[in-house]
Amino acid sequence: MFDVQAILEQLTTEEKVRLLCGKDAWHMHGVARLGIPDITLTDGPHGVRLSGSMALDGSAAPATVFPVEAAMAASWNPALLEQAAAAIGDECQALDVGVLLGPGVNGKRTPLGGRNFEYFSEDPFLSGAMASAFVKGLQSRGVGACLKHFAGNEQETRRFLINAQIDERTLQELYVEPFAKVMRENPPWTVMGAYNAVNGVHACQSPDLLQRILRDQLRFDGLVMSDWVAVKDKAASHINGLDLEMPGPGERDAELLAAYETGELTDDALNDRAGRVLTLIKQVLDNKETVIVDWDKHHELAVQLAAESIVLLKNDGKHLPLKAEQKLAVIGDFGRNPRFQGGGSSHMTPKRLSDALSAIGQRADVTFAEGYTETRVSPEQLEAAVDVARDADRVILLTGTTDSMESEGFDRSDMKLAPDHLRLIRALVEANPDLTVVLHSGSALETRQFEPFASAIVQAWLPGEGGGEALARVLFGELSPSGKLTESFPIRLEHNPTFETFPGTRETVSYDEGLFTGYRYYDTKHLPVQYPFGHGLSYTQFKLEGLSYNPDQRQVQCKVTNTGNVAGAEVVQLYIHDEQSTYKRPEHELKAFAKVLLQPGESQIVTLQLDAHAFAYYVPHLDRFAEESGRFELRLGTSSRDIRETLWVDIESDTEVRLLPTMGDTVQDWLNDSRTAPILQAEIDRLAFKESHPMYGIALGFPIPQLLQFIPHMGYDDAEAERVRAHLQSQWDAL
DSSP states (O other): OOOHHHHHHHHOOOHHHHHBBBBSSSEEEGGGGGGGOOOEEESSSSOOOOOOSSSSSOEEEOOOOOOOHHHHHTOEEEHHHHHHHHHHHHHHTTOOEEEOOOOOOOSSTTTTTTTGGGGGOOOOOHHHHHHHHHHHHHTTTTTTTEEEETOOOOTTTTTTTEEEEOOOIIIIIIIIHHHHHHHHSSSSEEEOOSSSSTEEEEGGHIIIIIIIIIIIITTTOOOOOTTOOOSSHHHHHTTOOOOOBBBSSTEEEEEEHHHHHHHHOOHHHHHHHHHHHHHHHHHHHOOOOOOOOOHHHHHHHHHHHHHOOOOOEEGGGGGSHHHHHHHHEESSSGGTTTOOOOOOOTOOOSSSSOOOOOOOOOOOSSEEEEEOBBOOOOOOHHHHHHHHHHHHHEEEEHHHHHTTSSBBOOOOOSSSSOOOHHHHHHHHHHHOOOOOEEEEEESSEEEEEETOOOOOOEOOOOOOOTTHHHHHHHHHTOOOOOOOOSOOOOOSSSSTTTTSSSOOSEEEOOOOOTTHHHHHHHHHTTTTBOOTTTTBSSSSSSEEEEEEETTTTTTEEEEEOOOSSSEEEEEEEEEEEEESSSSSOSSSSEEEEEEEEEEEEEEEEEEOOOOOOOOOEEGGGGEEEEEOOOEEEEEEETTTTTEEEEEEEEEEEEEOOOOOOOSSSSSHHHHHSSOOOOOOHHHHHTTTTTTTSTTTHTTTBBBBBHHHGGGGGGOOOOOHHHHHHHHHHHHHOOO
């Protein structure tokens, strides 16, 4: 289409600077005099939210609304997610969109994160795997993905101002690793910087994030853009690695020109940034296609993804599936006016919308009661709902969060249903104990307030435009539920490890829990949860057996059998437990998974491929991930708390993770390390310094110099102390 270097050589400094900021809310600058057009960027990530305005007014052209990312991930089906992302890519092409702003791979420190519905999982491996599939699918259609928000953007409270204080190991293992996995597997065309600061520097002007980690460590060579109005210091941002400020127009271009004139922004840096903008424009133009969208096909794909995302949390006495001959009461305004997406920048206009009331009504005799308006239940609504419930064989209540409870822009105040909704549940159960509660939310909810009253509980998430039909298919057993939780449901909010630190002070939020978030915390603490990570029931049963490991191929295999009477899909999950490590690790970590669909009685051999980070963790003093020699337990199961098969394996590594004790470290440090223990123990034995000595226990805490000072008090002279010192030093030097 055009040669980037040739165009760069024709541009004035002012034109190069202009390229580094958007033209308006949704367009990048082209170079009109050279025939290079503007290109369109638009919000995702669960569909194409193409605004009909140059302003940030929230309007959007109709498009297929897929389930939110929290729901997508609950399918544990990367192949299906890849198909959905490819469909989104086709719609981008049809709507002349060059870059979709998504997917998001931020973490879920707490269930209260207002934007959790836009993120995949509390687990970095699963987030990275699902995001990688999304990027692959989208970019296979010639549309750029924008991986976001880099990094540490785990809350909405004071998101423009807050400083996320994160230690290096936690940053790398939990909050950079999802980005890194995508970079290794399916690099995106673009990455979006975050609003917040990380360790004292705003993300969009942080050389630590944008240069050390993103460019040098992750080897990302695509374009880095800001989140919308995230740039604090225009010059510092572009000097330190930002390529594109969004949105436009470039009202602060003069600041960058001034930095260029003083030499703070060099020619090389300016050409590098402008070159990446031109390269992105060229990518979009080179991949432009004429696409006719099959909207019906895309809607059905949205239904399939929503159906596979539904998690059956509870099903006492095989209450579900429903039967067509049953008289059903559908209660809740969500049945008629679906709660199918979250609030904020991903809010879309559906091309076609399926509601649960209609879908269920196509399969059985249904009566309906509104039940509530938003979070309120009037006396009249309560009475009508109870009357309908009393006259039914089964009651299906659709409840959950509202946009006023869960949205971009603010964090949730708690994990509970609205008080009036809880009052409605109690009244319905008194009228009819055969109650199924369907939850629509983008993140974990407390269920303990109604858990004892519900025969079945279904987590339907925010399921996109096909959610009503998807729910009906699962409720009536046309599909066996196969969704699994990608975040833990704690019994109560107070059990969450961030309860004391979220959302922080006015200035700073400290990630004091470190690596121990989600199941990494609950399982390490052996703390009861309402529903564990990876949990999800089925209408059939599965047997896992024959766990084996091939160290040469780094592959795990097992046999999975459907032992029930209906077809169904199971998610085989592999967790790895490190028996002993130099640096503390969680009880176990998800490292591979596979979803397998089986007919009744059918068996299949499942192969799980372990990646380079399967046994590794981030070692701060090495500044990289490294494997440590030792024993590891492979734990195969269907949730983090339902482990069916285990196998111990030995890993040999040529990397020494341990820091060698120095002459300034303690006696205990030397005795705990296999390399220095024989050296010091030989001297202790020669000095006849036995455990029975009254000072022995105290001496374990001595630094080596203090031990040497203690030797004369044991009846030896200073010369002996010097001899011991010289011997230890020479032996240490030899190591």
